[in-house]
Structure formats: C-alpha cells, structure tokens
Amino acid sequence: MLEELTRAIEARGLSVGDRLPPEIEIARGLGISRTKVREALTSWQNMGIVIRNKKAGTRLAAEVVSNAIHLPLTLKIEAESMLRTHAVRRPLEIEVAGLAAVNATEHDRRIIMARVRELMASHTAGEDWRQADRRFHGALQHACGNPLFGQLIQQIQQGFNEVYEAPFGRPHIGETSIPKHLPMAEAIVQGNAEAARRLMAEILDLVTEEVRKVMVTINV
Amino acid sequence: MLEELTRAIEARGLSVGDRLPPEIEIARGLGISRTKVREALTSWQNMGIVIRNKKAGTRLAAEVVSNAIHLPLTLKIEAESMLRTHAVRRPLEIEVAGLAAVNATEHDRRIIMARVRELMASHTAGEDWRQADRRFHGALQHACGNPLFGQLIQQIQQGFNEVYEAPFGRPHIGETSIPKHLPMAEAIVQGNAEAARRLMAEILDLVTEEVRKVMVTINV
DNA sequence: AACAATTATTTTGTCAGACATTAATGCGAC
DNA sequence: GTCGCATTAATGTCTGACAAAATAATTGTT
Numbered sequence: 468m469l470e471e472l473t474r475a476i477e478a479r480g481l482s483v484g485d486r487l488p489p490e491i492e493i494a495r496g497l498g499i500s501r502t503k504v505r506e507a508l509t510s511w512q513n514m515g516i517v518i519r520n521k522k523a524g525t526r527l528a529a530e531v532v533s534n535a536i537h538l539p540l541t542l543k544i545e546a547e548s549m550l551r552t553h554a555v556r557r558p559l560e561i562e563v564a565g566l567a568a569v570n571a572t573e574h575d576r577r578i579i580m581a582r583v584r585e586l587m588a589s590h591t592a593g594e595d596w597r598q599a600d601r602r603f604h605g606a607l608q609h610a611c612g613n614p615l616f617g618q619l620i621q622q623i624q625q626g627f628n629e630v631y632e633a634p635f636g637r638p639h640i641g642e643t644s645i646p647k648h649l650p651m652a653e654a655i656v657q658g659n660a661e662a663a664r665r666l667m668a669e670i671l672d673l674v675t676e677e678v679r680k681v682m683v684t685i686n687v
Numbered sequence: 688m689l690e691e692l693t694r695a696i697e698a699r700g701l702s703v704g705d706r707l708p709p710e711i712e713i714a715r716g717l718g719i720s721r722t723k724v725r726e727a728l729t730s731w732q733n734m735g736i737v738i739r740n741k742k743a744g745t746r747l748a749a750e751v752v753s754n755a756i757h758l759p760l761t762l763k764i765e766a767e768s769m770l771r772t773h774a775v776r777r778p779l780e781i782e783v784a785g786l787a788a789v790n791a792t793e794h795d796r797r798i799i800m801a802r803v804r805e806l807m808a809s810h811t812a813g814e815d816w817r818q819a820d821r822r823f824h825g826a827l828q829h830a831c832g833n834p835l836f837g838q839l840i841q842q843i844q845q846g847f848n849e850v851y852e853a854p855f856g857r858p859h860i861g862e863t864s865i866p867k868h869l870p871m872a873e874a875i876v877q878g879n880a881e882a883a884r885r886l887m888a889e890i891l892d893l894v895t896e897e898v899r900k901v902m903v904t905i906n907v
Numbered sequence: 908a909a910c911a912a913t914t915a916t917t918t919t920g921t922c923a924g925a926c927a928t929t930a931a932t933g934c935g936a937c
Numbered sequence: 938g939t940c941g942c943a944t945t946a947a948t949g950t951c952t953g954a955c956a957a958a959a960t961a962a963t964t965g966t967t
Contacts, residue, residue: 500951509726521919522959720922741929741948
C-alpha cells in the first residue's frame with residue numbers, strides 16, 4: 468500500500484509542500500478503500516512525511532523516495548542509507564551483546580538458545596530467515612536488562628524498514644554472518660561478555676561488507 | 688489515545704509477551720471506537736511495540752513506559768533515553784550544518800534566515816518555540832543537499848517524540864541554546880562550514896546539559 | 908466600496924456495523 | 938496417537954454515514 472502510494476506520488480512529480488488528492492480520490496484511483504489509504508497516510512504522518520489538515524487536505528512534508536528495485540540510482544541511495552543506519556546501530560547492538568552476557572537470567576538464556584536454533588534451522592532450510600533474525604536480536608535486547616536499548620534499536624530500524632526494506636529484503640544479504648550467530652549466543656549464555664561483544668561486532672561488519680558489495684555491483 | 692492505552696496497560700501490569708484484550712473490548716473499555724484503537728495499535732506496531740496476529744490477538748513486543756510526568760523514576764528513564772537519542776543525532780546534525788554551509792542555494796539561504804527570525808520572534812514573544820525550532824532544523828536538513836540526513840534525523844526523532852515528548856515538552860528545555868541559532872544561521876549563509884559545525888555542536892551540547900540538569904533535579 | 912459577520916462547502920476525523928481472512932483449537936475418524 | 942476437518946475467535950478490510958474544522962463564498966453594514 469505504502470509502495471503504491473509512493474509510486475503514485477512519484478509519477479505525479481509531487482515534491483515537498485505539494486498537496487495530495489483527497490483521501491477518497493486516492494482510494495478510488497488505487498481501487499482500495501479509504502480505510503487503507505488513511506492507514507498508510509497515518510503511518511506517513513507518524514514518520515513526519517505528510518501533514519494533514521481538515522479543509523486544506525494532506526501535504527507532503529518530506530521528500531518521498533521510492534524503493535523501486537529496478538532503478539540502480541535508487542538502489543545505491545538506499546544502500547548508503549542502510550550503511551548509515553547500520554553505523555548508528557552498531558555501537559548499540561555491541562553494547563546489548565555485552566550486557567546480555569552479564570545480565571541474562573536463566574529464562575533469557577533458554578530463549579536465546581531457542582531463537583538461535585530457530586535461526587539456524589530457518590537458514591539451512593533455505594527459508595526467509597529475516598524474521599527469525601529479528602526475533603533472535605529481540606531476545607538479546609530483552610536479556611540485556613535495559614529496555615531502552617531495545618526500544619532505540621527497534622525504532623531506528625523500524626522507521627527505515629517501512630521505507631527501505633524492500634530492495635534488501637532478499638534473503639542473501641547478511642548470509643555470511645549467520646554462522647557466527649551460534650558462537651555468539653553461546654558466548655552470551657556462558658557469560659563471556661568480551662567474546663559476545665567481539666562476535667556481535669564481527670557479525671555487523673560482515674553485513675556492512677555485503678551491503679558494500681551490492682553497491683559496487685550496482686555501480687559498476 | 689496512545690497515552691490512555693499506555694496507562695491502561697500499566698494499570699494491568701502487562702509486560703513483554705503478554706496479550707492485550709481484543710480490540711473491541713479495549714474500545715468498549717475506553718469508550719471509543721474500534722477505529723481509534725486500531726489506529727493507535729497500528730502506530731505501536733510500526734514502532735515495534737506490539738505484534739498482531741489474527742486469532743492469537745495482540746501481544747506486547749516491547750516494554751511500555753508511560754510518560755506520566757508525576758513519576759520521578761519514569762522521568763529519569765525518559766531523560767536517559769533522550770540523552771541517548773541526542774547522542775545519536777549529534778554527529779548527524781553537525782554534519783548537516785557543515786554540508787548546508789557548503790551546499791545551500793540562494794533560495795535555501797533566504798529560507799534559513801527567515802526561519803531563524805521566526806524562531807527568535809517566537810522565543811522573545813514567550814510562545815512555544817518548538818515547532819519553529821523544528822522548522823529551522825528542517826530547513827537546514829533540506830539545504831544540506833542530501834535528503835537522507837533529514838530523513839534519518841526525522842525518523843530517529845519522530846519515533847521518540849510520540850512516546851517521549853510529553854515530559855520534555857515544556858518550552859524551557861533548550862532555552863539557553865536559542866540565542867546561538869542566529870550566529871549559526873549566519874555562519875551557514877556565509878558558507879563558513881567550520882563555524883557552522885562548531886556552533887551546531889555547542890547548541891546540541893547546551894540541550895544535553897539542560898536535560899542533565901533536569902535529571903539531577905529529579906534525582907536529588 | 909470596504910470590511911465584518913455569517914453561511915456554505917470541502918476535506919479530514921470518527922464512528923458503527925458487516926463481512927473476509929487467518930490461525931489456533933477441539934473433535935472425530937482412522 | 939495422529940491426521941484432517943469443522944469450529945471459532947481474533948485481526949483485517951470495506952462501506953456508508955455523520956462530526957468537526959478550516960477555507961471559501963456570500964451577505965449585511967457602514
């Protein structure tokens with residue numbers, strides 16, 4: 468839905484300050500209900516992309532960038548933005564790994580091992596392991612004892628996912644890092660904070676490396 | 688709406704993994720329509736706070752922290768989270784200031800000066816200057832030439848605003864930094880990147896300092 | 908004619924109700 | 938006991954109506 472809206476806006480060449488058609492016309496134009504249009508617009512409103520006023524209608528407050536996968540330029544921009552997000556997350560995730568090694572309860576440890584096993588299984592089965600990955604990292608964030616880390620990371624990632632996830636949604640990104648998850652989980656369960664931090668850093672850097680490769684592939 | 692839901696959840700003592708009542712019951716309980724409840728839950732879903740499943744219902748995926756101003760402990764947690772957000776934004780905002788000094792067009796420069804004048808006017812008039820402040824920084828982000836900076840900052844801030852803005856919404860936070868905005872705007876308009884970066888850093892650090900003061904006040 | 912007050916209109920915001928879809932659960936046949 | 942089917946309880950979607958607000962138009966007054 469957000470994607471269709473994005474495409475429609477790009478096709479019209481709308482930019483910051485411009486007004487969108489009334490909700491009901493958008494709905495008719497896309498052949499969906501006003502409910503869905505409103506949901507998408509509310510999401511954009513929360514992200515600060517549009518401003519809504521009663522009689523005045525809805526206006527763009529930020530530039531809308533499509534995640535159309537076929538455009539090399541767009542893909543490159545998205546790769547850069549992903550690297551940036553990653554750079555912000557990196558120190559947080561590392562801290563989470565270290566804290567989890569120290570603070571995890573017995574219950575946390577069981578969940579962490581269960582999640583990492585799910586991740587490995589999902590990966591070896593050739594499925595889309597992204598959700599399993601998210602759950603695994605979620606377990607770490609919960610185990611670290613400070614809910615603020617988890618909230619911060621999730622909000623940074625979440626805001627981006629909605630706009631930027633599509634092109635990198637294909638399962639092969641981050642694949643090299645998967646095998647490192649098991650040793651890291653074990654380090655956390657054993658309470659080895661130093662090893663946990665080091666392995667988390669290695670995992671994140673492998674992902675970064677793979678995104679960079681995609682960029683090169685695209686740019687050449 | 689989100690606040691009421693937050694309070695209701697706290698009152699019930701729900702924590703991560705627990706299930707919320709069905710939407711229709713929440714609606715009845717709060718005396719509002721299911722539409723509004725769904726809107727609020729969708730917002731939380733986008734922020735990664737709840738997970739929704741058809742038959743299984745809605746479960747908490749992250750701890751919900753009320754922004755009730757009367758609780759010292761909560762306020763302290765929120766102050767910490769604000770400091771963290773600030774630490775993430777700091778390097779980005781500084782980069783934006785530097786880039787804006789180099790890349791701003793004549794049009795951008797006029798807008799920046801207009802916005803900083805609005806900010807000063809709003810402040811001397813004793814009004815709530817937060818929106819003017821946001822517009823000013825938005826102008827800088829637009830002028831810096833790379834829309835990704837603006838999007839990143841806005842999304843980091845936006846995700847937090849919804850949950851954390853209330854307690855620090857009172858206009859006095861950041862007041863000492865306001866007078867520094869005019870010199871910074873001038874530095875940018877004059878193309879002095881170094882000065883722009885330095886002044887932006889000073890502004891951000893003044894805000895940090897004020898948040899710290901609030902924390903001390905609360906903790907003593 | 909200029910300006911103020913009032914009315915009309917357009918658009919978002921909210922609501923209620925119905926139905927579709929999905930996934931857990933219970934039950935029965937094998 | 939286990940597989941499959943029906944049940945069912947929840948979210949997801951659609952429709953239509955009305956409320957609220959802000960702009961636009963119109964009317965009244967000086």
